[in-house]
Amino acid sequence: MDDTLLLSRLQFALNISFHILFPTISLGLGWLLVFFKMRYSRTKDEKWIKLYFFWVKIFALTFALGVASGITMPFQFSTNWPGFLEMAGNVAGPILAYEVLLAFFLEGTFLGIVLFAYKKVPAWFHTLSTFLVAFGATLSGFIILSLVSWMITPQGFEVRDGIVHVTSWYDVIMSPSMIYRFLHMMIAAGLTSAFLLAGISAYRWLRSDRAPDVMSGLRTGIYTALACSLMQWVVGDMHGYNTSQHQPQTMAAAEAIWKTEKGAPLLLFAIPDPETKSNKFEIGIPKMCSLLMTHHLNGEVKGLDQFPEHPSVAPVFFSFRIMVFTGLAMLVVSIAGTWVLKRRKDITPFWAKVFVWMTFSGWVGTLTGWYTTEMGRQPYIIHGVLKTADAATKTGSGMVASTFACYIAGYVILLAAFLYAIYYLARKAAQTNTIQPLD
Structure with a gap:
């Protein structure tokens, strides 16, 4: 791999890693x-509107950073991946445009x-x-995600003179992996937001803020x-099964299966060795991979020996x-946490600290999930259609x-500012417990 392609x-x-942090929360x-808001509308209990006004500020901050980091993504297609736009611009262009015109404008407005x-409208x-x-x-x-899924399981197009032309927009949008990837991502976003809510609420609880809104948030x-x-x-499990059907080489890399076997x-742990095409220090559960990937205990799982081109095993595996x-x-x-709350009607200092440590655990799961997906698609940027090396820029x-x-410098500063702002708002709320609307 040459230096330009690697960089x-x-x-x-780096860009996708930083950007995905914020939509994962806002989703x-x-x-x-x-x-x-609906709980407040039904009960008129002030704790719900306090929660609302505290978290809407964090949502706005997340939205702003998501927009700022998202702007760089389409520019990179032109500067770093011109081959992708040249070949697949007929697919990527309209999808990205509609994302802005429909979703972004709706959300932003x-x-x-x-x-x-809040005080100016019904x-x-x-x-x-x-x-x-x-x-x-x-x-x-x-x-x-419809574009991402199409790049992984492409359909509804034909290639003429090296250019992708759409034959069915429905097939493009609803590619074979789309519904599973969308549900997987939405639940991941729910998990990320839930642990953020629990973690920040636990942080306020540890600072002696035991108000009703804090406990309800927790x-x-x-x-x-x-x-x-x-x-x-x-x-x-459904997403993994779908991947094993449409991208068996990705699942073979994710499970470090070098040879086809029933x-x-x-594997709970192993160290893949690409030179010997085997694993060292294997710790595994017999037959379980076949059960998960084929839904049969003795089902045949294709190994990497069946695929001349496949992703690097160790990064995908880990x-x-x-x-x-x-x-x-x-x-x-x-x-x-649920058991403690049901039993004690309150959290304990130990579990409050656990949830504080788990505040951003959703980011870890989301990032490693995206890395598995993106690295598992290699050496293609559009699976089976366009290789990553052929799409990269020729710039020095x-x-x-x-x-x-x-x-790197910009994102480090922005991420530090984002984290500081969240904990500043939490500390301020813990001191006053009076959250007011911006207007």
């Missing part, structure tokens, strides 16, 4: 805001009403605006985390396991390296 891939990985947090018009319209903000965020995720976060964790294991074990073990930790912690590596360094 371009690293730069894109889930938007619906939590709808829940808070009504967010202004949510933030600044209560029902403000609630409707909150719903439309959440719906706009979800619609944005749906549209973007309970909502923990119960939502448990519900999403349980759903994610079901949807994750009754393949599920990122997949970090994602799974993070999901398992979320499930265990949410079960324990020095130019790519300089922009890469600028991105």
